[in-house]
Amino acid sequence: MSKRQSAKYKIDRRMGENIWGRPKSPINQRSYGPGQHGQRRKSKVSDFGLQLRAKQKLKGYYGNLTEKQFAKTYEDAARKKGNTAETLVGLLESRLDALVYRAKFVPTVFAARQFVNHGHVLVNGKRVNIASYRVKPGDVVSVRERSRNMALVLEAIQSSERDVPDYIEVDGKGMSAKYIRLPELAEVPYPVKMEPNLIVEFYAS
Template identity: 45%
Template sequence: MARYTGPTSRISRKFGEPIFGADKAYERKSYPPGQHGQSKKRKKLSEYGVQLQQKQKVKYTYGLLERQFSNTFKKAERMRGVTGECLLMLLEARLDNVVYRLGIAPTRRAARQLVGHRHIVVNGGVVNIPSYSMQPGDIISIREKSKSLEVIQDSISRGRQGKFSWLEWDQTDLTGKYLNHPERTEIPENIKEQLIVELYSK
């Protein structure tokens, strides 16, 4: 499965925020990468450049490549409602993102790996497709023989569960429930989705 495997800190510095999660390297060098990263006289982005930057930011945040993102956007366009909000809702409903949001994995990258390696179960059946779209009422759990994995145990012990209103977590059974699709105001990512809509409307 194709995905971005390059340096994450450099990408975070490019966008000015740790989009891949906690990052000590980013904290040390929060200015843009490159020879002139600390220069105050940086070239101002054009309108197109600002829109493109938002699209790239979302792609890196959720771990999608260009074709995947384009297909997701087209699906959002066909849905009822505000296209930008529908786009974020579809991205939040991805299985790898839900695994991350539930605190089963420390990052979306780690969540994608857990899904791909068949450690995650949805409604009683193993699902190894990171882009699998969750529906309200779906139950997500960890395969019995995978519950003892160090990466899963460490992530769950950090207590990040229960932070999101559209997800429910049962600490006893280590299972989660996708209650409903989130509203835009509930999604914490710092994204200006309208700029992406404007980019694709050109």
């Protein structure tokens, strides 16, 4: 098992939840945390602990972003008018790797980051290889023609594990996806409950 794959599943076990909703997650068999102390009885979590956990869970969901990347996204959300928690989720969903994952061009958000970095993705017809690139409503993201027959892509498109959300319009034949609008929290198909309001409290405290 690769280091990245191992780390990915460790997040599930540390959170005690199958945060991507994948059948292969070890949390489906072992509900306790990783490591030699994973089976210890859990003590009551403080308010700060709940806020930190909410941040780690959302940060981990998007391919285990670095603290710097996540904090920058939060700062951008806080500067905009409106509900910061909702805006934070909207900005995370606007990442190019997140959109590639949501459009079902790849099976996991980790694969989406690598797929973008390796130059397989176009935005409005131009190649973009930065996973954190922020897609704007109206932008069209597509898979490069020579990358469309990759086993990874064909597996993801045929998978029935998840559906494409309403804020993305996918053209299966053209292997392209149009980002319609920033989503609201309730529209984002998280397999587990995310609490961005606790993340706002975390950074505000």
